[in-house]
Amino acid sequence: MICNFILLYIELSPSAGGERRTYSDLWGRGRRNINKHIMKKLSRRQFLGKSAIGIGSAVIASQLPLNLSANVFSRTIKMPLGFQVWTVKDMLVKDFPGTLKIMADLGYQSVEMCSPPGYESSGFGPLMKLKPKEMKNIIHDAGLICKSSHYGMDELRNHLDERIKFAIESGQTQMILSSFGLPKNATMSDWLRAADELNMMGVKTKKSGLQMGYHNHHMEFEKINETLIYDALMNRFDPEYIKMQFQVAVISIGYKASTYFTKYPGRFISAHLADWSPVKKKSVPIGQGIVDWKEFFATIKTGGVKNIFVEMEMETFKESATYIHSL
Numbered sequence: 001m002i003c004n005f006i007l008l009y010i011e012l013s014p015s016a017g018g019e020r021r022t023y024s025d026l027w028g029r030g031r032r033n034i035n036k037h038i039m040k041k042l043s044r045r046q047f048l049g050k051s052a053i054g055i056g057s058a059v060i061a062s063q064l065p066l067n068l069s070a071n072v073f074s075r076t077i078k079m080p081l082g083f084q085v086w087t088v089k090d091m092l093v094k095d096f097p098g099t100l101k102i103m104a105d106l107g108y109q110s111v112e113m114c115s116p117p118g119y120e121s122s123g124f125g126p127l128m129k130l131k132p133k134e135m136k137n138i139i140h141d142a143g144l145i146c147k148s149s150h151y152g153m154d155e156l157r158n159h160l161d162e163r164i165k166f167a168i169e170s171g172q173t174q175m176i177l178s179s180f181g182l183p184k185n186a187t188m189s190d191w192l193r194a195a196d197e198l199n200m201m202g203v204k205t206k207k208s209g210l211q212m213g214y215h216n217h218h219m220e221f222e223k224i225n226e227t228l229i230y231d232a233l234m235n236r237f238d239p240e241y242i243k244m245q246f247q248v249a250v251i252s253i254g255y256k257a258s259t260y261f262t263k264y265p266g267r268f269i270s271a272h273l274a275d276w277s278p279v280k281k282k283s284v285p286i287g288q289g290i291v292d293w294k295e296f297f298a299t300i301k302t303g304g305v306k307n308i309f310v311e312m313e314m315e316t317f318k319e320s321a322t323y324i325h326s327l
Contacts, residue, residue, distance in 0.1 A: 076297045076327035077308065080145060082110035084272060084311040089114070091314070093126040100142035107321035111139060112148045112176075112270075112309045115163065118155035132169035139171075148174040148270060148307055150215065153181045153194075156201055164208045174269060174307070175205055176213040176245050188224045188232060195236040202241030213269050215245040221255050234264055243269035243304070249283070249311075251291050252276040258295045261303030270307040271300070273320070285316040287323030297327065 083103055085092050091099045100111065113135075116127040127135070139146045149172055155163060156177060167175050180194040202212035214237065220230040234244075244267055246257045257271060275289030276282075287293060300308075310320050 076294075077300075077324060079306065079308060080109035081107065081321060081324055082112055082148075082307055082309040083108045083317065084112045084150075084309045085114055086150075087311060087313055089123050093123060096127065096130070097138050097142060100139060100144055103317065104143045106318045107325055108144065108310070108317070110145045110147065110307065110309070112150065112307070113146055113170075114150045114178075115152065115155060115166070117159070118152035118163075119150070132166050136169070136171045146170065147172055148176055148213075148309075150176050150178040153177060153179065157197075160201060160204060164205060164210060167210055168208065172210065174211045174213055174243075176215050176270070177201075178215050179217065184219070188227065188229070191224075191229055191232060192236050195233050195242075199236075199238045199241055202238065206241055211243055211269060212241060213243045213245050215272070216247050216250070218247075218250055218253060221250050221253060230260075234267065239267055243267060245269060246271045246303075246305075247274075247311075248272060248291060248296070249274040249276065251289075252278075256292075256295075257303075258292070258299040261299040261305070265302050266304040268300075268303040268305050270309065271305055272309050272311040273324075274310070274312050275320075283312055283316070285312070285319035285323065286310065287320070293324075293327065 088099060088103070091102075103111065114122070114124055116124045116130070120128065130138070136146065149167065149170075151163060156175075163175065177198060180191070180198075182190055182194060198212065198214060205212045214233070216230060220228075220233065222229055224232075237244075244260075244264075246260060246268055248257050248271060251257075251274075261268060273286055275284050275286045275291050277284045277289045283289075310317060310324075312320060
């Protein structure tokens with residue numbers, strides 16, 4: 001099995017303060033990264049040699065891409081910086097390998113896909129020709145990992161076994177439902193019935209070694225009879241079978257991710273990152289809006305977050321990555 005990253009625990013020399021730090025090496029093709037934390041490029045042999053003499057423990061992947069680019073995670077986020085493909089879908093379907101490499105060059109280390117069959121009508125149809133392992137290899141060759149993908153409710157209802165197989169063969173560990181697809185006038189009973197249905201799907205995915213998750217939009221932060229839909233869903237979802245993917249963009253209507261990470265500890269698996277300017281009344285690159293990112297990253301461990309994915313327009317990706325890597 002191809003392991004996705006290597007954690008090296010190296011005790012620094014006294015001249016560096018004797019501080020223990022965690023270094024994570026993400027594979028790549030020798031590209032330049034955009035942040036000041038980039039380490040000197042190492043060959044496979046050099047890397048293994050250095051890891052062997054490092055003080056501390058190392059968990060080493062059984063197989064690695066031949067060209068390695070050593071990259072230090074930000075001390076703050078301590079996880080790969082990812083992006084969601086939705087906003088770059090037009091580029092992606094025209095040149096899948098090339099678009100992934102562009103994103104890796106901007107400083108991204110993981111990607112969250114959208115299920116090609118489930119999103120065929122949204123433009124992802126051309127990717128249906130790729131077999132799961134082929135898709136996995138292309139992502140790997142670009143220097144990225146892919147542990148998560150969005151799925152639609154209809155495909156999970158009608159083709160759950162096929163999608164589970166696809167997720168496993170493409171290397172995913174998380175299946176995220178992007179939306180129930182309920183109408184705007186849905187009742188609370190409609191929401192709760194959909195939550196019960198997803199709970200049952202989550203049981204099946206869990207047995208297959210996959211974690212089911214749910215992605216919110218702004219609509220879950222509306223109220224029905226004075227009850228916030230999001231809170232009602234959190235009370236209905238089984239915490240073992242359904243984890244949450246928090247959409248940070250709801251900051252534009254006054255809701256903070258950190259509030260929910262602390263209110264519902266351990267209930268989250270990932271987050272979509274975005275920022276908002278009330279002055280410009282539009283999304284802005286991460287770090288240039290009203291989200292308190294230090295507070296956000298201080299609470300993600302409490303929330304249980306394992307993955308973060310920037311989901312913004314293409315022109316914001318570079319500045320957003322630069323800011324996050326600087327934390």
